Amino acid sequence: MSHKAAEQSRHERRLHAEKAARAASRRRRLRITIGLVSALALVAVVAAMMLSSRPESSNTIRTAPDFTLTDTAGNQHTLARHRGENVLLYFSEGAGCQSCIVQMGEIEKQADALAQEDITVLPIVMNTRQQITADMAANGVTTPFLLDDGTVSEAYGTLGNGMHAGLPGHSFVLIDKQGRQRWYGEYPSMWLDPEDLLDQVRSKLGA
Numbered sequence: 001m002s003h004k005a006a007e008q009s010r011h012e013r014r015l016h017a018e019k020a021a022r023a024a025s026r027r028r029r030l031r032i033t034i035g036l037v038s039a040l041a042l043v044a045v046v047a048a049m050m051l052s053s054r055p056e057s058s059n060t061i062r063t064a065p066d067f068t069l070t071d072t073a074g075n076q077h078t079l080a081r082h083r084g085e086n087v088l089l090y091f092s093e094g095a096g097c098q099s100c101i102v103q104m105g106e107i108e109k110q111a112d113a114l115a116q117e118d119i120t121v122l123p124i125v126m127n128t129r130q131q132i133t134a135d136m137a138a139n140g141v142t143t144p145f146l147l148d149d150g151t152v153s154e155a156y157g158t159l160g161n162g163m164h165a166g167l168p169g170h171s172f173v174l175i176d177k178q179g180r181q182r183w184y185g186e187y188p189s190m191w192l193d194p195e196d197l198l199d200q201v202r203s204k205l206g207a
Contacts, residue, residue, distance in 0.1 A: 056186040059204070064173070064181040065155040071144035072129050072136070077122065079179065086119045086205060087175040091158045091168035094125030094145070095132045099190040100170065101139045106194045108143055113198055117205065118177075124148050126167055161186050172197065174204050 064087075066079045079087065090107065092100035104123050107114075114121060124146045125132050132145050146152075153159040153168040161169030170190045174183040183204040185192070 058184040062181050064175045064179055067152045067155070069124065069146040069148055069152060071146045072133050073144040075144065077146055079175065082120055083179055084177050086117060086177055088119050088121045088201065089156065089173040089175065090121060090123040091153055091156065091171040092123065092125060093162055093164065093167045094127040095135045097190065101135045101141055103191060104143060105139050105141045108141065110194045110198060117201060119201060122146055124152060126150055126153060157184065158186065174201055176205065
């Protein structure tokens with residue numbers, strides 16, 4: 001190979017190497033950009049989840065909607081029948097939602113404290129008796145659940161506030177002895193510590 005041909009070959013190899021280096025640099029920049037975009041997207045998703053899981057509450061006082069529901073023990077309840085008692089309605093997704101049933105089990109452990117505040121707890125679900133009693137038995141929950149077709153959940157504004165559009169959210173409604181709604185609390189995290197629940201109830205009844 002002549003000297004001139006050799007020089008030409010080295011020049012072509014250098015150009016090829018430079019071209020390959022530029023291409024590799026572009027790929028690295030692209031990977032970094034994609035990584036940054038993905039990280040920002042993940043941050044946005046986490047932030048949205050945190051915002052969507054924040055509790056919401058309302059202290060608006062109104063006349064609580066009356067209702068007639070039958071519980072899992074076969075007893076019929078109307079809000080009017082509980083007039084003269086402080087009533088705590090607990091709406092949840094019910095059967096299939098483990099945290100919902102566990103929540104009721106933990107509320108049961110506060111029976112003495114709730115009794116001191118003259119509070120009757122009425123858990124409400126949109127399940128059949130067979131569906132919810134199976135979960136009650138599996139978790140040792142004994143408080144009868146009131147069976148709703150969605151009418152009461154909708155009247156109290158909790159329908160569709162949870163993970164499923166057609167079911168109640170994880171909600172609490174406090175009704176005083178005069179039948180006035182004093183507090184509404186929505187907990188998308190599917191949990192409210194029973195001690196915090198008691199604090200909410202006491203503060204609202206004492207207001």
